Amino acid sequence: MHNAGSRDITFAEAVREGLDNAMERDSRVILIGEGVPDPKAIFNTTAGLRNKYGAQRVFDMPLAENGLTGVCIGAALSGMRPVMVHQRIDFALLAIDQLINNAAKWHYMFDGKASVPLVVRVIVGRGWGQGPQHSQSLQAMFSLVPGLKVVMPTTAYDAKGMLLSAIEDDNPVMFIEHRWLHQIKDNVPEESYRVPLDKAKILHEGNKVTVAAFSYMAVESLIAAKGLMAAMGIAVDVLDMRSVSQLDVASVIDSVRKTGRLIVADTAFRTGSIAGELIAKVVEQAMDLLTTKPVRVASPDHPTPTSHFMAEHYYPTPQTIADAVLDMLGADKNSDAYRKLCELLQRDGPHDTPNRSFKGPF
Amino acid sequence: MHNAGSRDITFAEAVREGLDNAMERDSRVILIGEGVPDPKAIFNTTAGLRNKYGAQRVFDMPLAENGLTGVCIGAALSGMRPVMVHQRIDFALLAIDQLINNAAKWHYMFDGKASVPLVVRVIVGRGWGQGPQHSQSLQAMFSLVPGLKVVMPTTAYDAKGMLLSAIEDDNPVMFIEHRWLHQIKDNVPEESYRVPLDKAKILHEGNKVTVAAFSYMAVESLIAAKGLMAAMGIAVDVLDMRSVSQLDVASVIDSVRKTGRLIVADTAFRTGSIAGELIAKVVEQAMDLLTTKPVRVASPDHPTPTSHFMAEHYYPTPQTIADAVLDMLGADKNSDAYRKLCELLQRDGPHDTPNRSFKGPF
Amino acid sequence: MHHHALYRSMLRIRRIEEALADRYAEQEMRCPMHLCIGQEAIAVGVCAALSASDVMFSNHRAHGHYLAKGGSLNAMVAELYGRSTGCCGGRGGSMHLIDLDVGFMGATPIVAGTVPLAVGAAWAASLKKEKRVSVIFLGDGCFEEGVVHESMNFAALHKLPIVFVCENNEFSVYTHLSERQAKRPIYRIAEAHGLMTQVGNGNDVDEVLTLAKTAVQNAKHGKGPQFMEFSTYRWREHCGPDFDDHLGYRTTQEIEIGLKDCPIAKYEQRLKQSNSLSQADIDKYEVEIREEVIKSFEFALSSPKPTAMDAMERVYA
Amino acid sequence: MHHHALYRSMLRIRRIEEALADRYAEQEMRCPMHLCIGQEAIAVGVCAALSASDVMFSNHRAHGHYLAKGGSLNAMVAELYGRSTGCCGGRGGSMHLIDLDVGFMGATPIVAGTVPLAVGAAWAASLKKEKRVSVIFLGDGCFEEGVVHESMNFAALHKLPIVFVCENNEFSVYTHLSERQAKRPIYRIAEAHGLMTQVGNGNDVDEVLTLAKTAVQNAKHGKGPQFMEFSTYRWREHCGPDFDDHLGYRTTQEIEIGLKDCPIAKYEQRLKQSNSLSQADIDKYEVEIREEVIKSFEFALSSPKPTAMDAMERVYA
Numbered sequence A, B: 001m002h003n004a005g006s007r008d009i010t011f012a013e014a015v016r017e018g019l020d021n022a023m024e025r026d027s028r029v030i031l032i033g034e035g036v037p038d039p040k041a042i043f044n045t046t047a048g049l050r051n052k053y054g055a056q057r058v059f060d061m062p063l064a065e066n067g068l069t070g071v072c073i074g075a076a077l078s079g080m081r082p083v084m085v086h087q088r089i090d091f092a093l094l095a096i097d098q099l100i101n102n103a104a105k106w107h108y109m110f111d112g113k114a115s116v117p118l119v120v121r122v123i124v125g126r127g128w129g130q131g132p133q134h135s136q137s138l139q140a141m142f143s144l145v146p147g148l149k150v151v152m153p154t155t156a157y158d159a160k161g162m163l164l165s166a167i168e169d170d171n172p173v174m175f176i177e178h179r180w181l182h183q184i185k186d187n188v189p190e191e192s193y194r195v196p197l198d199k200a201k202i203l204h205e206g207n208k209v210t211v212a213a214f215s216y217m218a219v220e221s222l223i224a225a226k227g228l229m230a231a232m233g234i235a236v237d238v239l240d241m242r243s244v245s246q247l248d249v250a251s252v253i254d255s256v257r258k259t260g261r262l263i264v265a266d267t268a269f270r271t272g273s274i275a276g277e278l279i280a281k282v283v284e285q286a287m288d289l290l291t292t293k294p295v296r297v298a299s300p301d302h303p304t305p306t307s308h309f310m311a312e313h314y315y316p317t318p319q320t321i322a323d324a325v326l327d328m329l330g331a332d333k334n335s336d337a338y339r340k341l342c343e344l345l346q347r348d349g350p351h352d353t354p355n356r357s358f359k360g361p362f
Numbered sequence C, D: 001m002h003h004h005a006l007y008r009s010m011l012r013i014r015r016i017e018e019a020l021a022d023r024y025a026e027q028e029m030r031c032p033m034h035l036c037i038g039q040e041a042i043a044v045g046v047c048a049a050l051s052a053s054d055v056m057f058s059n060h061r062a063h064g065h066y067l068a069k070g071g072s073l074n075a076m077v078a079e080l081y082g083r084s085t086g087c088c089g090g091r092g093g094s095m096h097l098i099d100l101d102v103g104f105m106g107a108t109p110i111v112a113g114t115v116p117l118a119v120g121a122a123w124a125a126s127l128k129k130e131k132r133v134s135v136i137f138l139g140d141g142c143f144e145e146g147v148v149h150e151s152m153n154f155a156a157l158h159k160l161p162i163v164f165v166c167e168n169n170e171f172s173v174y175t176h177l178s179e180r181q182a183k184r185p186i187y188r189i190a191e192a193h194g195l196m197t198q199v200g201n202g203n204d205v206d207e208v209l210t211l212a213k214t215a216v217q218n219a220k221h222g223k224g225p226q227f228m229e230f231s232t233y234r235w236r237e238h239c240g241p242d243f244d245d246h247l248g249y250r251t252t253q254e255i256e257i258g259l260k261d262c263p264i265a266k267y268e269q270r271l272k273q274s275n276s277l278s279q280a281d282i283d284k285y286e287v288e289i290r291e292e293v294i295k296s297f298e299f300a301l302s303s304p305k306p307t308a309m310d311a312m313e314r315v316y317a
Ligand SMILES: Cc1ncc(C[n+]2csc(CCOP(=O)(O)OP(=O)(O)O)c2C)c(N)n1
Pocket: B034, B063, B065, B087, B091, B094, C060, C061, C109, C110, C111, C112, C138, C139, C140, C141, C142, C143, C169, C171, C172, C173, C234, C238
């Protein structure tokens, strides 16, 4: 998949490049959001685009999430292809009426006579004390109503390819970016390419346990998988689910057929998470393939506290995931191999920043 | 549980009586909603209350769902105990910012220094062509964020008892009424009493299959259970789940321990439904008790069409549930007993009205 | 002739809705239905100021808007009957109307839900430099929704070619304005948002048309968003085919005054007085309309019925 | 003395926030932080018009409001340090402040989220016939949210004792008013909603206090909701401890003018000119404040650290 003209760039750069590609190819694509043309450029994901495409295609907006979502839907119904951005998914709650009652249903309600080619980029916050109202991971909320597509790309490669697919899709797509992915690099082709919006991707192969993970949890799961392999010779399948509303259950079942065991790792509150839905769908279709109870790895059912002291164990880590794997396998944790694993998985830097260079605030 | 001073009244009357009781006992209880004091009185659930308690406690309101939810939260923080009503749960989507970002989190965010004793009554529409924007069953959406309690009483007895518990609870409670329950009668005591907000109730006993059902689907499940018993001698457990956010998983597992089989029936879209969450929780804790794959009975993953021709098979019926039970048991459907069952379960009247006397529109 | 067109259009909407009301009891139109009887002049006057290329969004009470804009009667009646030939193939019913051929972009029942959409259509027109206006109908109740204010601000900020038409019938369902809004004029808030505003009698079709022409011209000539507030009166129950005066939420005097202020009867009288309309003209229109209405019901009732299989289609484009 | 209190209160907020800014780099206050340096006069002037029983809600930029209302400094600093003794026990950080003892009901960062809550508090006061006003601080950006309009309408409808204080610093993050709102005054919209309005220089504490006294009196005497719009200037970056002028979203002249219009320096000059304040007074205040600030940091840093176990508590009341 990695082409000649490719290089390592960050997820944020890949998003920017995807937007740039899309705007270059299609003059109907417009971009709007609080801060889109400002100097910080939505964590640099929109940098330079106003200069390049002008104030007639790149917009800031009033603080009016519901109204402006409706405005974008109206523009989409009138031949534009708007891309809207919210700096936190929490702010999209103000727009849920327009997203659920209108965007998700317009094509259906009107018998396919019109459609809403709208992309809404939202960012899941985490760390540096963003607290209860700025770090929710609400993908499940947007996924339980038919008509909206909801995706969570993990790699820079997928970010660009899925964003291009989303923009070209005739349906409304919620494009959810985890803030801690923005700085992670991956090999990304310069030209434009598409990645499907409804397929999981295998990040790591193994036959012991299937770990199906969403967004940043796929990163953590991959670290766990590599550690398990290196320290203990335990090989697990890691699936990056990528799509949230159109769960690629078939791929998970394929893997479970091999492993007989399932762990689902999500960035959200445990109860009501899309991880629960995935487990339900797997057991409804293929419980007989499971040799042991499926396990969900997610955040606890309480709001995210701001204090870094309190938040220390809020998010699952590679260690959490590796432990879930080992517990499922009934592996012995009182071993040198396990201690080596723990060493390998030890995180470098504070728990509440995406990396060492981060000096807060977001 | 049925006392001396009890009589058969409808769910709607029971809600009215619960409100009346609560307002009589506690002058801090106030009631507000679009149409609350109007002649139709929210399907008669608020009839007479303005006359009895005056315009200082019973309010109509502007069409401003988010703002007024915030106003009620502010009043709740200031010593009142507001009960708010929306004629459709779809309208509550406009208020989800206040419900999720504020009401659900206030107690937590502020370290327990304040709490939000607010009840939001919402009604799930169904039938008579209410269509895509007026018949959503969004209980899962309100249940995936910690801090909100979400309940769906099924019987008139529970409607009154759970409403009183909800009003006395110091937390925000979404009190979801299915429109087709409003006219169903049950034996209800005149005095006030409480029903817990987090416990399922056994409606029918049996050892073959566990049917855990939500709201109106509990009514349909009970009909199915009685039919199965009468026509085929098959005894199933029917659990009325009643609580949505605090799923009574223990009761379901207790039943599954006996039956080894689980069907969950929900009023919502299949994917992302709380039924999926319940299945996930049961298998996470007790998959080994299940002798066969769990099954979810719910509406298909598309918006509700308006045309009664199209909507004819949209909602699961007692027959759907009974068939799920029989399929799970591998029962022979080519039998006289089955034909008798089908006869018993045949619905009286059109499929899109709650009963024969209904002449539309809602 | 122009007067005739206005008169005929109002009469047509009235007769169509009366026919719907009459046949509703047959229980074959199985969906909520909000009649605009008594309010026809606003839809007709506004639409008379528009070109075919201008676009429009509406709400739960959409029949008049849809018909005045030229929406297909057959497709509307069939939609109420839930048939495949309905404008939404049966998916929508009375509260969801669409006819893209005449620029009727859609009506939906979540109050205020379409208001920002209409602004978005105006935005698109402005970005594409297309000389069309976008029109949105909103009730007095709708004006209370925050999203309306967000929409007005954005329209004013970008000087968009949109016309807000507020039909103030003083009621949201059974609740009077005075229980919902402070005592102050609605249009003044629009004015404060930076919109050009006009106020008029919504039961006088000439007045509506005159104001609408000004608004449309202003909008088309870059003067930014326009807001018109029209007073009017809803004759029948909020939802459904009947009168509901027995409920007592409006006084008998109020109802009498309301019904007397019939936009059609008044206009008929005016045109007759100026000899611009004869009884023969009226009779002719009544006959033509009656036939059209009968045919539309025949069309609907003979149209194919969609199935549960159809219901599964078109979730995604 | 009254002048001294105003002066001292502004100076205290300034010094506290400067200390927070200085120590932020130590990476122990690990939460977003929005400083109000440059905007102190509004918080101080408004709070000086209030009684202890009056209540207040605020937003993401809450330090000044909280401190001016009398909120505990120790509890605030400890909260920024994420300690158990913080006003939210560490759950909230800078953007979530509360001190019920002084009527500071809560600040939260969802823009406009607390606006209707403040109206609800006023409603409760009115229902309970308690003679208190409720105050809400909102930014120019906040005014764009629809819920603010819904809140104003409800407040006007029920003539509630609420004071809306709009701090217009012309920016939402890095976006100027002119990219977000049509060219028209904010307060005129409030006026059109039926609120009594006043406009003033938010960097002149005497003026703020004078207007605020009128507003509070009006609100307490049944004249309904009050709206005040104050112009002001944010000195530092939107979020964080630093200046961000290198980003170039504000011109150098604009910044110069803004910094010159220091509410504290201006007030100091005025008081000195009228011989109401001496350098000795100032020196004394500086010393007192410095000591108080040092102690508050010591308090925070010596306070217990909450744990993940604590984080699981208090989800439900
Ligand atoms: C968001 C929302 N809230 C409430 C309703 C219920 N509802 C439907 S129509 C209506 C009245 C609207 O009043 P108005 O805007 O004045 O229009 P009118 O019915 O008078 O034409 C209400 C409250 C709804 N459909 N959507």
